[in-house]
Amino acid sequence: MCHEGGCGACVVAVRAPLPPNNEVKLFSVNSCLVSVLSCHGWEVTTVEGIGNRTMGYHDIQARLARFNGTQCGYCTPGWIMNMYSLYESKNKNLSMKEIENSFASNICRCTGYRSIADAFKSFATDVDDRLKNKLIDLEDLDFVKPCGVNCKTNCQHKCDKKDSKHKSEEAEDWFVVDDASEIVIDCGSTKFYKVYNLNDVFKAMERNGEYRLIAGNTGQGVYHVSNYPPTVIDIFNVAVLKGHSMDVNLILGAGMPLTEMMELFLKISGENEDFSYLKQFYDHMDLVAHIPVRNIGTIGGNLFMKHTNNDFQSDLFLLFETVGATLTIAEAPIKKRTVSLPDFLKLDMNRKLIMNVMLPPLSRFCSIKTFKIMPRSQNAHAVVNAGFLFHFKQNSNILEKAFIVYGSISPKFIHAEKTEAMLAGKDPYTDETLQMVLKSLADELTAEEAPPEPSASYRKMLALALYYKAILSLCPDDRLNPKYRSGAEAIKRHTSKGNQVFDTDKSVWPLNQPVPKLEALQQCSGEATFANDLTTQPDEVFAAFVTADARPGSVISGFDANDALKLSGVIAFYSAKDIPGDNSFTPTNISLVTNNEEILCSQKVLFYGQPVGIIVAVREKIANKAAKMVKVLYSSESKDKPILTASDVLKSPQKDQRLVNNKTREPTETGKDVNCVIYGDITFESQYHYTMEPQTCVVKPTEDGMEVYSASQWLDLPNVAIAQCLKISANKVNVIVRRVGGAYGSKISRQCQIACAAALVSHLQGKTCRFVMSIEDNMRVVGKRVPTYCNFEIGVNKEGEIQYLKNRYYQDNGCSSNETISPITLNHFLSCYDTKRWYIEANSVATDTPSNTWCRAPASTEGVAMIEYMMERIAYNLGKDPLQVRMLNYAKGDNTIPELIDQLKKDANYDERVKEIKKFNDGNRWRKRALKVMPMTYEIFYLSPYNSVVSILHSDGSVILTHGGIEMGQGINTKVAQVCAYTLGIPLDKVSVKPSTSFTSPNNTVTGGSIGSECVAFATIKACEILMERLKPVKAKMNNPSWEQLVQQAFSENIDLQASYLNSFKDNLKPYDIYGIVALEVEVDILTGNQDVIRVDLLEDIGRSLSPEIDIGQIEGSFVMGLGYWTSEKLMYDIDTGKLLTDRTWTYKPPGIKDIPADFRVYFRRNSSNPYGVLQSKATGEPAFCLAVVVTHAIREAVRAARLDAGYPDQWVEIPNPCTVENIFTAVGHKLEHFKLK
């Protein structure tokens, strides 16, 4: 998906003999980072290779399916292959902790990770009883048949027995030891050398002009390589660069992969006291990249990247320099020299090779500490990394010398040399020395701004705090106030666990039955297909957008595509004038769409990066490369700074043109007892959807039109838009969606731009066109969550009861007012409260950014977040318990919330834990905890129309179902199949759900707003009832027939065995409320800004669930996506041009597996039902997202406690959203004099 090692969707397993001794190893790699030419001698196994429908599934696949660890399934093959590689390479000997720690490489945006973690931890040798029992229960249920074939009894398949060990043994003989002679492959513009010895490396370097060495080739994940030079030399197998030796120093070959280096560090640190410091290096390296990168990424590659890009936050450079390591550099096979690391950075490395690194021994009079501070728990480069080494005089606390090394301060900064010199002869463990050092560091460190990296001021203060942290860690106990000790270490997460509490009513099974997803096994084996899985068609072409990389307001006059068209493989360039019909991907003759938005910008640029043209080429990479070569010509280039936020709009002279009031709600009464008036404003930023499947569309011409394989949440929109833009009739455009690899709203309207572009190319070329957006284009071009700015005034009485409330909020639509959400936000703002005294003004503004769009729980997230922030403010201002303030303001009468709060407080052991937290905070100056509880009422409303077509096959009574909803991970197919089976009274495995198409489900609306599953379920019930009605008279004539007999008889009587139903507003389904309560406890590392969600208890009223396991997955997934929104996911624009700076996995950080709550407990409301919902159920896809804002309140409370300890007055602490490490750290208000030992 990302093509840069950042998401894990592409992980595969490799078995290969590795130099120096050619031992055959099995390891995972990111296939996106490996050139196919580097695979010489490798056996590569993809997910299909370890198990499938024919040979039976691997236990890992079956177990992930059973544990419901897949939703959209796009990430799933990567998870499976990482687990498979790990499991096999460690001989199935893994602990739970090790397993959870090994998935830094893999992102899953749907599941919230808990189910995946549970599935994989069930393989651990120390698996706990909870998981063991769950596994037994799941296996007993026998939903997932590992063989994939329906043979409940007398199974002839040997799927479980044909395990991978057997497979590896089979494969063992397969390897032929290479004769290790150079291989040269001429690829046209590039000559590829695979070399095995030093002579050949130098010969290849000397023979040719420009060259590039590649070792693991993972560096391209950090610094993209779009142009390979004429010579590429693969040195991964050069034996002399591998292995290690020991004289006085430990000498590591520069070609040693980082995984091997870490294993060696662990071993040697335990054996040799002089190298015991390597255990610390091991722990640090555990935070570097992730396992698949470390498996092939080498020491030399990492150091060379630092050489070419001094600003690279290399952890290896930092670690090695902290201990004064040296490098051996070769200029020729026998001409070598030794250099220090700082000298290496100055060296001309042209035609030179890093041979090895020499790590010195350290005596027992040395102390060392290193840190890496990151924006999330794993797989992120350092915000700041630091290494401290103290050489003490023998048996004393007096320093002989000290090394202080920092990364991420500025490209040139390595050592704090002045401070190092000052420390010689000093005792570092006194308050006096500490203050002296901190002041010296403050003078010496000049951090440089490097957007989108965190600010220079934060990085500098963090660097100082890390020195203090190191001292806290190394200082003898008797010289340190014990309250400070817990500041010594960076936060480390315990292995996570989770609990899911729900009832199930067996009398209605398969309805309400906890079953895994219907497609889970296919997703786990790569058999489930997505839009881009359409097999390669003869003559197919690829498309990529040319974008206007100019300030908004610039006016396009033309294009110069000559250079791009000269590139071999480029076929055509198209611009707006090539569109035969309407240049709009949002035609307004369709519901929910109000404005036309151009497929290709024809004149005035609305935002930096707007698509203006399309390049067509024979390969995806060529298309992407050529697209950057098209010159866009402008008749005028705007000189104005773009307006990027709602606050900018309010300050701008263009305010009147850009601001629209969408709705105003007047109060019906005003209270008189105003004791306190609170004013405030708050901003919520945007969020990238981060679908694992990028925006994708493949359009294939057919004899009378085209098939559009679109990753779309909406069949109708591309059908209408494509027909109109190509001026063809809609019945020629069949939109087909088997499933979508994550959507969260981004594929409702935005997908249609890509679909129209691909259709245009296919139409003009008469060929299949494949359009898969790169992550950078995807992030820059496509709109995101609507940001919100609100200001408010609230008058309350002395208890906190609201007397009046005025909320004016402004939601940022981006460049078009399509998908204006502010009126819906108003409804959600009301939540569970008494609102008769509230005045609300819902506004929207236009900014110079891509048109913002629906993003999981749109409007509700913002509405709930605003009111809950206000409740916290009221409570704080009055010094009251926030829960009591809420209680005073609840809607009177029949309000379910108080009862649910009481229930959750009991379940979460709230009162006890509040006391424990107080005790913890009193005893710890630098770690603070807080526990917050928050309610939500979420009003659901229906969309329509959706159809469902149910067909019974006469031969065996099996049922085919198609519908107008879209399966995008939410489990719509499984729920609908359960409903169908229940209504027809047949077993679930009789029902099969087929792809959604615009020909079988024409005119259907978008799948979104959490409600798609229910609406389609409703249509399905109606269709099934029609069928049952038709079968009734047949059955009446028979004597208790089986389903199969009944169907056969009906068929013979010419009964129509297909029925469909289109639900619409005429069905008059009633909206209803969903209630949710959350209790969240967080721990904050005050000295870094890192935080850890220790425990979450989440209670949601979901009525009687249609499918409990699926609903659990929806709740967990949306809550974790919410945690990301409020903490680590930060978008940053260049304020001068409007260019998005955080457009990659390197710079944008959704939560990973170790960012989820360490203890995550989800409860369904007991004995619940829903008189209005379909079969008593309630929707679950989005509401839990709204509850995640509680993390901001908990973090603020923890920071407040730290500020009180620091001696600040008790003030409201404002932490800007998202609560990133930087924003948390900055809110603490650190001062050097706060850093003390005694």
Ligand SMILES: Cc1cc2nc3c(=O)[nH]c(=O)nc-3n(C[C@H](O)[C@H](O)[C@H](O)COP(=O)(O)OP(=O)(O)OC[C@H]3O[C@@H](n4cnc5c(N)ncnc54)[C@H](O)[C@@H]3O)c2cc1C
């Ligand atoms: C997702 C991701 C996350 C990462 N996170 C971190 C991180 O947190 N911290 C960190 O420090 N690093 C990080 N890295 C960088 C990672 O450590 C490097 O990609 C890896 O070590 C490079 O090794 P390689 O063998 O793949 O280098 P290659 O990609 O093969 O080469 C990189 C460069 O080094 C040159 N080169 C390679 N070997 C030699 C040699 N022996 N002599 C001279 N030149 C040579 C090549 O010519 C090339 O220019 C991350 C990388 C990725 C993809």
Ligand code: FES
């Ligand atoms: S890691 Fe390879 S595609 Fe993302």
Ligand code: FES
């Ligand atoms: S299931 Fe993991 S991203 Fe969708």
